[in-house]
Amino acid sequence: MSAEDPYGDCAGPERVEAAARAAYRELGSAGRAPDALPEAVREWLTERRLVDGDRPHTNSPERALHELVADQQRSLGELHQGLGALHDVLRLLPGLRLAGREVVEAEFFADRSRLRERMGDLDALCRDEILGMRSTFPAPEALEESLGEDLAMLARGVGIQLLVSNRAARLPGVARYLSRMREHGARIRLAPAVPLHLNVVDRAVTVLALGPAEDGGEPAEDVVFHSARLASCFARVFEHHWGTGLPHGTDPAEEWTPREREILALLAAGAKDEAIARRLGCSERTLRRLLAALVSRLGAESRFAAGVRAARLGLLDGL
CATH class of the missing domain: 1.10.10.10 (Winged helix-like DNA-binding domain superfamily/Winged helix DNA-binding domain)
Known part of the structure; x- marks a missing residue:
């Protein structure tokens, strides 16, 4: 780190962390305003509640820890409430009445690249079918990479049904993707709108977008539910809306x-x-x-x- 730039080159996670720790010590002694920091350093400190954009000085580690714990408690409370609502709905479905509560394993993803890696694992384990609803699609490059994996599933006998919104079908690269999938045996229908963005894998695992898409892009957050009962519920939603769609390639x-x-x-x-x-x-x-x-x-x-x-x-x- 030079005298002119005390935080040096902040490229890379390790350098960002080192620079952020040095900045925090300096802020505590000199009171330097957070907005004078490099963006990556400021984001590192803000995510850990060590600085606050609304306050001109640093937070103590004790206060930062308190705020982080409070955030996690709120998130856990929202998750518990959401799973409880799903459980209550399931109890009303004929043939799915539960004698007791079911513990549902859930994996949350805020990073789409990590989700795609996880989806690769699920696709490799898929034996029978995938039911999918698509309200949007990834960028053409990512969609092209996904196409090879999806065609490989079709080749080994996995049945794929996709219900796609008319808007999503007009996105760049999607027409070619859907045509190739249909040519290799996928069943595809288009609908004016679809209520969810999801995959149901072998009616045992459900991949669901929780947050709405921002500016027409990809959903903000995703969750993977490991529960045959939940998967059966979402499969029924899919089948209901499948009946409202029309085959891909028809006007x-x-x-x-x-x-x-x-x-x-x-x-x-x-x-x-x-x-x-x-x-x-x-x-x-x-x-x-x-x-x-x-x-x-x-x-x-x-x-x-x-x-x-x-x-x-x-x-x-x-x-």
Whole structure:
């Protein structure tokens, strides 16, 4: 470390730590403002609560330790509350009633590169199937690297089903990834939106994104749950939403005639049978027959539900 730069070159974790410890000692004696420190040094001290951006001086080790322990207690409390809520929901599922509480092993990841390494382990151990929901995808380089591993799983007989949001399917590099996966046997459907970003591996392990994606990027945090009961619960969520998707490579609007789409748009707008029949130039009896066929084709329980589902599938876009 030179006289001009007392903290020297802070590249590398070990040098950052050494420089941060030296800076902390200097701050304690000279009262140097934290914002005058190199960014890496300031981040090291801030993460350990040894400096606080709102205060012009350092925190004692005792105070820093107190704040760190308090942070961990809050995190553990939130985790306990979340797992408790999942347990309560599971108790309501037919066939999954628990005689007692289940201890669920959970692994948390804030670093996506570490998660990908862990996913590589899980993929290697996968025997039967992977159910996946995708609200986003990684950068094209990471996606291309993942493609080889996913194709290898398909080659050894692992079944892969992916439900992908329309928005995620338009991200760079995703069209090629999905096409290659489909060519090698993966089943892929697109939906206007998916509620979760997850993988269910052999209905025994669930990889779930906890935090929302920031600025359209990757989810902020992930967790791996080791529980067959939880995996079964998430598999049911997947299967429910799988039924709302359309096969990858098809345009929803192209599978419906302009007349059918017009009827669906009128349904969604709440138009009455008489008004719809007059608009189409047909009898109400003919209209009712058409409506029954459309409701059945959409898998809806009512005319209103058919209109809502048509809107979700994008059938009313451009009308």
